[in-house]
Amino acid sequence: MPFTPRTPRVVAARRLQRRREREATGRFLAEGPQAVREALSRPRTVVELFGTPDALDRYADLAATAAGADVPVSEVTDEALAALAETVAPQGLVAVCQHLDVPLAAALARHPRLVAVLAGIRDPGNAGTVLRTADAAGAAAVVFAGETVDPYNGKCVRASAGSLFHVDVVRERDPAAVVAAARAAGLVVLAASGYGEADLDELADVGRLAAPTAWLFGSEAHGLPGELAEAADARVRVPLHGRAESLNLAAAAAVCLYASARAQR
Amino acid sequence: MPFTPRTPRVVAARRLQRRREREATGRFLAEGPQAVREALSRPRTVVELFGTPDALDRYADLAATAAGADVPVSEVTDEALAALAETVAPQGLVAVCQHLDVPLAAALARHPRLVAVLAGIRDPGNAGTVLRTADAAGAAAVVFAGETVDPYNGKCVRASAGSLFHVDVVRERDPAAVVAAARAAGLVVLAASGYGEADLDELADVGRLAAPTAWLFGSEAHGLPGELAEAADARVRVPLHGRAESLNLAAAAAVCLYASARAQR
Structure with a gap:
């Protein structure tokens, strides 16, 4: 069953829209296939990938890259995706990423x-x-x-x-x-x-x-x-x-x- | 008495927020003292200047320039100014201007x-x-x-x-x-x-x-x-x-x- 807006992992990821939560966890959200692709191109950056069934099918290469890097890939409902994304058209994908700043x-x-x-x-x-x-x-x-x-x-x-x-x-x-x-x-x-x-x-x-x-x-x-x-x-x-x-x-x-x-x- | 949002000239000017009305009249709105000053620096551009009493006092030079060019200067209430302006802080001035494009x-x-x-x-x-x-x-x-x-x-x-x-x-x-x-x-x-x-x-x-x-x-x-x-x-x-x-x-x-x-x- 795809995750809903009330699934605990979706709820936790959504909190990363707030700065305080980003600071506390060292994580942030990247939405849309372009950003997800860039994030996946860096080692140990993506922590989890959420996608609607349609999007995970359309961007099967990204789902495969994530799975190949032991990144959990989770199906979510349209409602859950909309809750995670801040834009109107995120094209079905949102990744939870690690902060990547360097000293x-x-x-x-x-x-x-x-x-x-x-x-x-x-x-x-x-x-x-x-x-x-x-x-x-x-x-x-x-x-x-x-x-x-x-x-x-x-x-x-x-x-x-x-x-x-x-x-x-x-x-x-x-x-x-x-x-x-x-x-x-x-x-x-x-x-x-x-x-x-x-x-x-x-x-x-x-x-x-x-x-x-x-x-x-x-x-x-x-x-x-x-x-x-x-x-x-x-x-x-x-x-x-x-x-x-x-x-x-x-x-x-x-x-x-x-x-x-x-x-x- | 300052014009209110229901004064006909304010109602007419406000319609210029819509493209169709701008095309029909050949007029548009410029808000804030910087834009009004620039508009007044061009001959025959400003058709009417609206300002709150406070703003016409603070930018008395602009009100005087307008009056000196036979441009009507009209006092409006804060509510009328807010209706004419599209930004939150227009600093009290809105001018009705003539289109200025050239062939x-x-x-x-x-x-x-x-x-x-x-x-x-x-x-x-x-x-x-x-x-x-x-x-x-x-x-x-x-x-x-x-x-x-x-x-x-x-x-x-x-x-x-x-x-x-x-x-x-x-x-x-x-x-x-x-x-x-x-x-x-x-x-x-x-x-x-x-x-x-x-x-x-x-x-x-x-x-x-x-x-x-x-x-x-x-x-x-x-x-x-x-x-x-x-x-x-x-x-x-x-x-x-x-x-x-x-x-x-x-x-x-x-x-x-x-x-x-x-x-x-």
């Missing part, structure tokens, strides 16, 4: 040439989008620092479009410690700021973007905390050629990260 | 060096964000083509963060006509496509981004229609250096438009 020191020890640091980004969609863009630009690590949203927030996981499973994800309470550690690891630390004294194009022209770099990004509404921006090696503005007063966070991060990616190649 | 031929006659063409972008937040980014990158015109959302949709107006009032906005039903007209006006037409045969960095390296350019952007979910992409001079992909399968629309548009902006300077 900052471990991520830096791998000598990343490009790192994105999210400092105080509370909007999960923005954080997930920057994570996705950082992955696309070739960043090896993304640091969720300070008051930034939990990387395992469902909306952040979904906005990352699988990139949560691709890069070294780091969580660090103290953004200043991230700046210090990144610099000690030989990275240039650049703060993205609409009011920065350095123009992104000019930095590219003089070759300053070619070095291994950690970019700091703050919240769309408030920007980076002043002390943190001051701690960076430079505060960098994306040039505004037209009359827009600013770029939104996703656009600014994309331009900065891709400028570094291009300069490093 | 495609008029926009092209001004010899823009950078144009963004939105083809089939139905999500108003995405369309408004690309409009904002295009303005920031120095695009002089943004074309809403084909099945793209109405530029005067409230969410699009808000996501544009004032840029709707900065650039030449064009509406054109037939995207193929936009490609033909842009090319006839001497613009290189580039289609942003995750599956494009040309790499953005390589185009930059060989100097192909320095020419006046019209960029075509399709919907996040479906990309550009195949025929439209084929009609462009090249289909261009943003390089994916990491393991992300794609960029979201706002990020891809930002990277493409800024690559052109940089090459043109």
Whole structure:
């Protein structure tokens, strides 16, 4: 019999929609075949896979991969799937996953040439989008620092479009410690700021973007905390050629990260 | 006495939240002091300004500008303002504005060096964000083509963060006509496509981004229609250096438009 919304394992998994439960258990939810596939591609990440009978049939390769890795695969009713998923169309699959963040020191020890640091980004969609863009630009690590949203927030996981499973994800309470550690690891630390004294194009022209770099990004509404921006090696503005007063966070991060990616190649 | 939600002029203005009413009247709503200021900076754009007594006091300069331009300024109750506004915190001001799009031929006659063409972008937040980014990158015109959302949709107006009032906005039903007209006006037409045969960095390296350019952007979910992409001079992909399968629309548009902006300077 497929599990229902009242089956204890479904009830327990559903609690992972809450941050407190994620912190207490070290687990989170990934929904939809794309995210489940990415999660299954990492060893010891998926703890349990829930799917409707239809979905487990349609994505039989994923069910087989899970079973082959000794991951329990459980049939659930449509109602149970709807209770576990946060989107309207999760395509029948939800996986319970282990947290996958690594310590900052471990991520830096791998000598990343490009790192994105999210400092105080509370909007999960923005954080997930920057994570996705950082992955696309070739960043090896993304640091969720300070008051930034939990990387395992469902909306952040979904906005990352699988990139949560691709890069070294780091969580660090103290953004200043991230700046210090990144610099000690030989990275240039650049703060993205609409009011920065350095123009992104000019930095590219003089070759300053070619070095291994950690970019700091703050919240769309408030920007980076002043002390943190001051701690960076430079505060960098994306040039505004037209009359827009600013770029939104996703656009600014994309331009900065891709400028570094291009300069490093 | 301030107008209430039942005052006929408030009722009439509120109807502009619906596309059909916007089309029938050629008017739309702009809310919040930033958008109202931008709208007032354009001649003959604002038709009427509604504000709570508090807001008209706090933004007395805007009320004075409106009055000086013979724009009726009407006090409304908090309830009437809430009925007119679509956001929770509109800061007390809503303006009724005239549509401001210009014909495609008029926009092209001004010899823009950078144009963004939105083809089939139905999500108003995405369309408004690309409009904002295009303005920031120095695009002089943004074309809403084909099945793209109405530029005067409230969410699009808000996501544009004032840029709707900065650039030449064009509406054109037939995207193929936009490609033909842009090319006839001497613009290189580039289609942003995750599956494009040309790499953005390589185009930059060989100097192909320095020419006046019209960029075509399709919907996040479906990309550009195949025929439209084929009609462009090249289909261009943003390089994916990491393991992300794609960029979201706002990020891809930002990277493409800024690559052109940089090459043109």
